[in-house]
Amino acid sequence: MYAIPLGDDAELRPLEPWHAEEFLAHLERGREFIGQFIAFGSKAVDVPSAREALQRYADMRAADTASLHGIWLDGKLVGGVLTLNFDAESGNAEVGCWLEPAATGRGLITRAMRVLIDWAVEERGIHRIEWVAAAGNTPSLNVARRLGMTRDGVRREAHPYGGVRHDLEVWSILAPESREARARAAQNDH
C-alpha cells in the first residue's frame, strides 16, 4: 500500500474500511475536539459503525466523488484529509480535514493538504478547490489562508449545528494559484 511521507515521522495513507478499529480508537481520543463544528465521525460509535463510515467513503471513492486519507504519526492514526463533491467533469472539488488534539500545531494538515491539492490539480485536472468552514473555526480558516486560498464569501447561518446556526465561510484556490502557492512553499522549505 502506498504511503506518502509528510516529515516528522508522519505519513499519509488511504484510510479504508479495514482500519475500522484504529479509526474508532482515534475518534475516541478526539471526538469532542473534532466535533466542535463538524459532524465528521459522529456516527462511528462502535467497530461496525466505524466500518460503515469508512465504507461510505470507499463507495464514494469507487464512484470517483470523494476520497479519504489518514495521517499516521509515529505509526498512530491521528487524523486525515478528504475530498468531497469531487467532480472531475466540471473540475470542482471540496476538501476537508480533521486531527485529534495531540497532533495539532505541527503543520500536518497543511502538508497533507498540499499533497491532496497537488494530486487533484495535476493528476485529476481539478480547477477549483473549495474549503468550507464555520466562521468560528479559526484553526481551519488559518489552514485555508496558509494554503494560499482566497475567501470567496459567507453563506450566512447556513450550518445548523449544536443548536446554533453558524455562518459558513467559503474559501477556494484555483489551479494556477495552487501552482504558485506550491512554488512559494517549496522556496520557504529551503
Ligand SMILES: CC(C)(COP(=O)(O)OP(=O)(O)OC[C@H]1O[C@@H](n2cnc3c(N)ncnc32)[C@H](O)[C@@H]1OP(=O)(O)O)[C@@H](O)C(=O)NCCC(=O)NCCS
Ligand atoms: C482544522 C484543524 C485540522 C487544524 O489543525 P492545525 O494543527 O491547526 O493545522 P496544521 O496541522 O496545518 O498545523 C498548523 C499549526 O501548526 C503550526 N506549524 C508548526 N509547524 C508547521 C509547519 N511546518 N507548517 C505549517 N504549520 C506549522 C502552525 O503555526 C499552526 O499553528 P498555529 O495555528 O498555532 O499558528 C484542527 O483544528 C481540527 O482538527 N479541528 C477539528 C476538526 C475541524 O474543524 N476540521 C475542519 C473542518 S472545516
